[in-house]
Amino acid sequence: MKNRIVIATRESLLALWQARYVAGKIKEAHPEIDVELLPVTTKGDQILDRPLVEIGGKGLFIKELEVMLLEGQADLAVHSLKDMTAELADGLTLAAVTAREDPRDAFVSGKYASLDELPQHAVVGTSSLRRQAQLLHYRPDLTVKSLRGNVQTRLRHLDEGEYDAVILAAAGLKRLGLDRRIKSYIDTNDSIPAAGQGVMAIEARTDDADTLEAVSFLHNANIAYCIRAERAFLAKVGGDCKVPAGIFVVPDGRKKIVAKAFIASPDGKELYRGEDGASDAEAEALGERLAEKLLNAGGREILKNLQKI
Structure with a gap:
């Protein structure tokens, strides 16, 4: 067993929360291992003035972290599984998937309690084509505008009056202690989640047996079956x-x-x-x-x- 594990993570508060959570669990299980975080600003975090679909997709949130794994600068990377593309880079594997936090999309607004309460032509912010399509299917009168940035940035845009409501993942809000911002939850029958939503993914090199063994206790076998189906889809x-x-x-x-x-x-x-x-x-x-x-x-x-x- 190695005596030091380096975890690559994005620099957003949510990403850091997730990386610290994993680091803490590793320290609890293996007190003899030193765990360090290596924060990185990814291309997906840097380009915020265009919709994600125009600049290369969600893989931009993980590419730099995967390079650090492959080059040996880090031993693990912690992701929101919904941010990961279906195919992993050669030489990398999902070492563990965690238990699932609330998988639902959350309705956040300063004025309205739910989607149904929004007035005609209300402006709703989301960064997701998945959410956009389901929103417009349910309420074709709505105006859906692109919303990029970390959770805090998106909430600030809402608070500054640029949107009547925004749709965010409930899991991220809960992990950041921002439950109070959630006005209502959108049922998974009305807004089917993204593959892996609410699950943290721990990525490692395929040939790094010591690290794979060290984090194996974090793997949730029941959720893993669900994730296999979701990622195959x-x-x-x-x-x-x-x-x-x-x-x-x-x-x-x-x-x-x-x-x-x-x-x-x-x-x-x-x-x-x-x-x-x-x-x-x-x-x-x-x-x-x-x-x-x-x-x-x-x-x-x-x-x-x-x-x-």
């Missing part, structure tokens, strides 16, 4: 935030999992949903099967049209 439909799609998988007891997913046009006018279930052992097949079902229903044409833009 993600890979099948394109694997990035450029695709207005989502999937949410839950354990259903007796070694079974149940999934619901969607693919939609960015304006929400076309939306294809599906549900399916399988045994834990068939997790990847479940995700792929559900993706294929939605692609055949009309999702494939949506993705073709998006590639032309």
Whole structure:
């Protein structure tokens, strides 16, 4: 067992909270190991004046951290799993996925209590095509505007009156102790989460046996089956935030999992949903099967049209 572990992390307060959480758990389990954080500002954090889909997708939040792993500058990287692309870089692996925090999207507003209370043509902020498509499908009258930056930056834009409401991941708000800002939760039937939403991912080099062993206790096997299905779906439909799609998988007891997913046009006018279930052992097949079902229903044409833009 090594005596020192370096964790690469983004510099946002949420990323640092997650990295410190993992570091603390490692210290509890292995007091003999020194754990250090190595904060990094990623390209995704630096470019805030354009929608994420225009500058390369959510992989921009993890690329620099993965380079540090591959070059040996860090032993672990801690991510919000929903920020990860479907395919990992060669030589890297998910060493652990944690228990899932609240997976729902949260409605945050200074004036209104819920989506239903928003007036006609209210301005709603989100950085996610997934959220945008589902919002506009539910409320086509809304004006959805891009909202970039860390959690605090997004809340500041709301407080300064640029938006009537913003939609954020409940998990991030709760981890930062900002529950009080949540006016209401959006049911997962109305806003299907992103693959991996609410789960922290711990990434490491595939050949670093000592580090993999040191963090194995953090791995949640039940959630891992759900994540396998979610990421298999993600890979099948394109694997990035450029695709207005989502999937949410839950354990259903007796070694079974149940999934619901969607693919939609960015304006929400076309939306294809599906549900399916399988045994834990068939997790990847479940995700792929559900993706294929939605692609055949009309999702494939949506993705073709998006590639032309």
